[in-house]
Amino acid sequence: MTYLRPNFRHPNAPINRIGFTEKDYEGSISTLCAGCGHDSISAAIIQACFELSIEPHRIAKLSGIGCSSKTPTYFLGQSHGFNSVHGRMPSITTGANLANRDLIYLGVSGDGDTASIGLGQFAHVVRRNLNMLYITENNGCYGLTKGQNSATTDIDSKNKAGSVNPFAPIDLVNLALQLGATFVARSFSGDKTQLVPLIKAAISHRGFAFIDILSPCVTFNNNAGSKKSYDFVREHCDATSTIDFVPMEQEITTDYDHGSSQDVTLHDGSVIRLQKVKQGFDPGSRRIALRAIKDAEERGEILTGLLYVDTDPSDLHDILNTVNKPLASLGEEVLCPGNRTLQSINDSFR
Amino acid sequence: MSEVASLNELVVKFANVNGTGSASANQMFAKAIFRMGLPVSPKNIFPSNIQGLPTWFEVRISEKGYLARRGDVDLMVAVNPQSMLNDVKEVVSGGYFLYDSTKPLDLRLFRDDINYLPIPLTQICLQEYQDPRQRQLFKNIIYVGALSALLSIEFDVLAGLVSDQFNGKEKLITANIHALELGHQYASKHFSCPLPIRVQRRNLIGKRLLAGGNDAAGLGAVYAGATVAAWYPITPSTSVVEAFEKYANRLRIDAGTGKKTFAVVQAEDELSAIGMVIGANWNGARAFTATSGPGISLMSEFLGLAYFAEVPVVLIDVQRTGPSTGMPTRTQQSDILACAYASHGDTKHVLLFPATPKECFDFTALAFDLAERLQTPVIVMSDLDLGMNDHISEPFEWEDRRRYDRGKVLDAGGLDALAARGERFGRYLDVDGDGICYRTYPGAHPKMGAFFTRGTSRDPYAVYTEDGSKYAENMDRLLVKFATAKQVVPQPEFWPCNLDGEKAEHGIIFFGTSNYAVQEAMDALAEQGRAVDAMRLKSFPFNDQVAAYIAAHRQIFMVEQNRDAQMRSLLVNELEIDPAKLIPVLNYDGMPLTATTLLNKINTVLAAQRGDSPRKVAGGRS
Numbered sequence: 001m002t003y004l005r006p007n008f009r010h011p012n013a014p015i016n017r018i019g020f021t022e023k024d025y026e027g028s029i030s031t032l033c034a035g036c037g038h039d040s041i042s043a044a045i046i047q048a049c050f051e052l053s054i055e056p057h058r059i060a061k062l063s064g065i066g067c068s069s070k071t072p073t074y075f076l077g078q079s080h081g082f083n084s085v086h087g088r089m090p091s092i093t094t095g096a097n098l099a100n101r102d103l104i105y106l107g108v109s110g111d112g113d114t115a116s117i118g119l120g121q122f123a124h125v126v127r128r129n130l131n132m133l134y135i136t137e138n139n140g141c142y143g144l145t146k147g148q149n150s151a152t153t154d155i156d157s158k159n160k161a162g163s164v165n166p167f168a169p170i171d172l173v174n175l176a177l178q179l180g181a182t183f184v185a186r187s188f189s190g191d192k193t194q195l196v197p198l199i200k201a202a203i204s205h206r207g208f209a210f211i212d213i214l215s216p217c218v219t220f221n222n223n224a225g226s227k228k229s230y231d232f233v234r235e236h237c238d239a240t241s242t243i244d245f246v247p248m249e250q251e252i253t254t255d256y257d258h259g260s261s262q263d264v265t266l267h268d269g270s271v272i273r274l275q276k277v278k279q280g281f282d283p284g285s286r287r288i289a290l291r292a293i294k295d296a297e298e299r300g301e302i303l304t305g306l307l308y309v310d311t312d313p314s315d316l317h318d319i320l321n322t323v324n325k326p327l328a329s330l331g332e333e334v335l336c337p338g339n340r341t342l343q344s345i346n347d348s349f350r
Numbered sequence: 351m352s353e354v355a356s357l358n359e360l361v362v363k364f365a366n367v368n369g370t371g372s373a374s375a376n377q378m379f380a381k382a383i384f385r386m387g388l389p390v391s392p393k394n395i396f397p398s399n400i401q402g403l404p405t406w407f408e409v410r411i412s413e414k415g416y417l418a419r420r421g422d423v424d425l426m427v428a429v430n431p432q433s434m435l436n437d438v439k440e441v442v443s444g445g446y447f448l449y450d451s452t453k454p455l456d457l458r459l460f461r462d463d464i465n466y467l468p469i470p471l472t473q474i475c476l477q478e479y480q481d482p483r484q485r486q487l488f489k490n491i492i493y494v495g496a497l498s499a500l501l502s503i504e505f506d507v508l509a510g511l512v513s514d515q516f517n518g519k520e521k522l523i524t525a526n527i528h529a530l531e532l533g534h535q536y537a538s539k540h541f542s543c544p545l546p547i548r549v550q551r552r553n554l555i556g557k558r559l560l561a562g563g564n565d566a567a568g569l570g571a572v573y574a575g576a577t578v579a580a581w582y583p584i585t586p587s588t589s590v591v592e593a594f595e596k597y598a599n600r601l602r603i604d605a606g607t608g609k610k611t612f613a614v615v616q617a618e619d620e621l622s623a624i625g626m627v628i629g630a631n632w633n634g635a636r637a638f639t640a641t642s643g644p645g646i647s648l649m650s651e652f653l654g655l656a657y658f659a660e661v662p663v664v665l666i667d668v669q670r671t672g673p674s675t676g677m678p679t680r681t682q683q684s685d686i687l688a689c690a691y692a693s694h695g696d697t698k699h700v701l702l703f704p705a706t707p708k709e710c711f712d713f714t715a716l717a718f719d720l721a722e723r724l725q726t727p728v729i730v731m732s733d734l735d736l737g738m739n740d741h742i743s744e745p746f747e748w749e750d751r752r753r754y755d756r757g758k759v760l761d762a763g764g765l766d767a768l769a770a771r772g773e774r775f776g777r778y779l780d781v782d783g784d785g786i787c788y789r790t791y792p793g794a795h796p797k798m799g800a801f802f803t804r805g806t807s808r809d810p811y812a813v814y815t816e817d818g819s820k821y822a823e824n825m826d827r828l829l830v831k832f833a834t835a836k837q838v839v840p841q842p843e844f845w846p847c848n849l850d851g852e853k854a855e856h857g858i859i860f861f862g863t864s865n866y867a868v869q870e871a872m873d874a875l876a877e878q879g880r881a882v883d884a885m886r887l888k889s890f891p892f893n894d895q896v897a898a899y900i901a902a903h904r905q906i907f908m909v910e911q912n913r914d915a916q917m918r919s920l921l922v923n924e925l926e927i928d929p930a931k932l933i934p935v936l937n938y939d940g941m942p943l944t945a946t947t948l949l950n951k952i953n954t955v956l957a958a959q960r961g962d963s964p965r966k967v968a969g970g971r972s
Contacts (some may be wrong), residue, residue, distance in 0.1 A: 056800075080790075080791075080792035082801065084625070084628075088621060091624075091625025091629065094625070094629060096632060100635070122621065302828075321609050321610050323609040328634035339747065342746050346557075349743075350561035
């Protein structure tokens with residue numbers, strides 16, 4: 001990978017609705033291996049945030065430990081970031097979100113971080129329907145410690161050294177659906193046309209949005225016989241539909257073929273436009289999504305695209321009935337009941 | 351038959367079966383003594399169990415103000431056949447044994463040096479009540495009624511407590527008062543009331559309270575402006591967050607919308623609980639958690655992150671008997687080292703040691719200021735005895751002019767001013783020389799102030815680095831910050847020698863709930879003519895006064911409720927004290943320390959030094 005970033009930028013680089021260029025959404029230069037799928041995901045995040053015209057400082061990016069968790073350094077350099085400890089990004093994000101409900105929370109994790117050491121925190125952040133986008137950059141191995149199998153390594157998948165994985169994998173989209181996630185998608189780092197609109201839709205979703213992104217490890221898990229190699233994933237992806245995202249500000253003008261299309265209107269008025277929807281598939285049905293995943297698995301395929309969305313769920317703040325203002329913004333005049341009240345509390349101890 | 355006789359100096363112990371509603375009746379007994387203006391110290395000695403096992407409630411009444419456990423019992427209320435064989439042994443010679451005489455007394459329970467008070471509690475209940483649950487609950491109230499006659503507790507005070515407890519529910523009030531009367535009448539008719547041990551109203555309480563430390567800590571968090579509490583249930587800390595939520599539900603509801611100005615999350619484990627606290631504090635909220643020993647172990651990795659990434663954390667550790675699950679419902683002060691140095695790598699944490707409910711309130715509130723001022727975890731080191739038992743306490747006070755110290759935070763204006771001066775914001779840049787750097791909250795400014803918080807090494811501008819010298823500089827700065835902490839944490843409290851004009855060669859260092867036993871022991875030592883003074887530690891890092899106190903004494907008794915004299919190790923390690931100077935005086939059986947234990951151990955050491963044998967000591971009866 002290069003260690004120098006060219007200073008050149010096109011003088012007429014496009015600017016978005018709030019006057020930022022895509023460059024404003026970039027981060028430090030990546031130190032991941034050349035060709036790493038994770039870098040494509042970082043690029044997709046940059047593009048999605050640029051196109052959504054989000055002010056960078058309105059986003060907080062959080063991660064755990066691992067190759068995937070290093071990536072928040074490589075995008076959104078003007079956003080606060082938190083690279084926490086292994087498998088614990090969900091709890092840090094939960095606390096952050098409780099403190100300030102007005103920011104956008106983008107959590108980045110990996111398959112080791114999410115499906116092994118962090119499986120408990122993953123399960124519970126799903127249950128709480130925290131308003132965040134949770135991305136797992138899933139390469140089916142532990143890259144940073146040189147290629148050990150992970151909990152998402154497929155059974156019978158062969159690793160670089162030639163050994164075959166004997167354990168059944170944890171399918172994170174399946175788990176997220178069963179635990180009640182309100183936005184669930186799967187994508188592939190090599191499929192930007194699918195990934196960018198999915199990220200945009202997931203950010204716009206109010207509640208817990210999960211995208212499991214297959215992101216091959218070029219160094220340790222890209223060999224023949226691996227079920228997470230570029231070739232294998234590319235050949236076996238089967239999308240539920242194509243996807244476009246129309247933000248709420250934008251008027252819907254394009255014509256489309258109504259027969260196999262579906263519009264999903266999100267809480268904020270944005271629209272997810274699905275075309276070439278598979279027969280019988282309905283992103284509003286958790287049951288259908290679970291069955292479609294199972295069917296694809298039995299066919300030896302990997303179901304990608306938007307799998308499920310609940311367009312108007314209650315998030316954790318709704319459930320806890322917290323005030324609309326960020327809790328972090330409240331001062332002692334609101335928070336401290338004062339000495340007079342304390343004296344009457346004292347009486348209850350007499 | 352001899353009878354112990356005492357006015358306003360006695361110990362009453364209740365031996366019950368847990369899950370039978372005895373605790374609230376026993377608390378009513380203790381509260382009645384308190385309302386009669388008498389110092390009282392109730393200790394709930396309960397099993398790690400919900401129903402069916404032995405549980406005890408021990409109440410010391412002392413107009414002298416001695417509130418440590420005394421270690422023996424004047425009057426045993428024995429209503430649990432499971433534990434009677436041991437219960438009867440605890441009664442002092444000439445003491446009293448009140449028991450349920452519905453069935454004849456097991457002959458093995460007979461002692462010829464104590465007095466028996468048979469009351470057919472079960473039989474009375476069978477006659478009076480139809481409902482089995484009522485028969486069980488009112489049995490407790492009936493023996494409280496009997497005690498009111500036996501010990502001359504003012505009946506009106508008990509009736510008043512019943513009215514307060516069942517506020518407005520007339521049916522329940524009448525039924526409970528009737529049960530009290532049943533007991534009172536039975537005792538008056540069958541025994542010579544009052545007994546030679548009895549109570550009489552005094553005016554020794556003043557404005558003080560009878561409160562538990564966990565309630566106080568939860569209330570302190572409300573007053574300190576905590577908005578996020580994340581926790582995982584664990585005895586004996588559970589009631590801290592429960593108290594926070596109870597008071598917040600009353601005091602923290604937005605009048606216009608009915609919505610809450612706080613969030614309480616029961617996490618999936620302690621790791622997640624402290625993770626949420628770190629995330630919320632990072633994002634500018636005041637957040638806290640409460641736990642006990644096993645939770646401290648689980649939180650250690652995150653405590654290291656908060657120390658190194660410099661995120662405020664308030665953690666209330668209500669200590670219990672370790673290691674591992676230990677005795678989860680018994681008290682100890684055994685998390686000192688685990689908390690002082692929690693996490694791998696070089697870490698040190700600020701600790702506060704409350705000794706009273708008032709201090710649980712004050713130190714919890716202070717912990718939020720210190721955590722934000724110092725940008726580091728602050729751990730309030732309570733214990734089961736302090737947290738879960740009621741204690742006589744000074745009333746809680748809040749200075750309305752007090753403002754929260756949010757520490758060094760740059761908002762948008764601050765960042766603009768910095769830029770106007772041509773300076774670059776550095777999250778880990780020590781511009782003031784006190785080791786504390788300026789932080790920004792996420793979202794504070796559209797163009798400036800964003801940085802990456804991480805547990806990996808970084809330069810003063812929060813940029814990742816593996817440059818060893820930059821790493822070492824940062825670790826050294828954290829020591830500068832710890833030295834700053836020394837200046838702002840609470841100073842120790844000094845207890846002078848109780849012998850006029852004597853300069854004490856021997857000192858006692860203690861902290862937390864050892865205060866009662868130390869107070870009583872010091873009076874006894876003075877009576878013996880032994881000059882000893884004392885210092886109560888309130889915080890770590892140790893401020894300079896601590897070293898000065900140790901230097902000014904020939905020998906120091908380290909009074910601690912753990913096996914390994916952990917505070918002693920911390921003093922030796924941090925202040926480079928000669929270990930021979932610090933003599934451990936330890937108690938670690940899970941029970942609150944008695945003055946007798948303390949005195950015997952101190953006297954043994956002193957006697958060995960003087961070559962005389964320890965005298966029989968005052969203050970205890972053993």
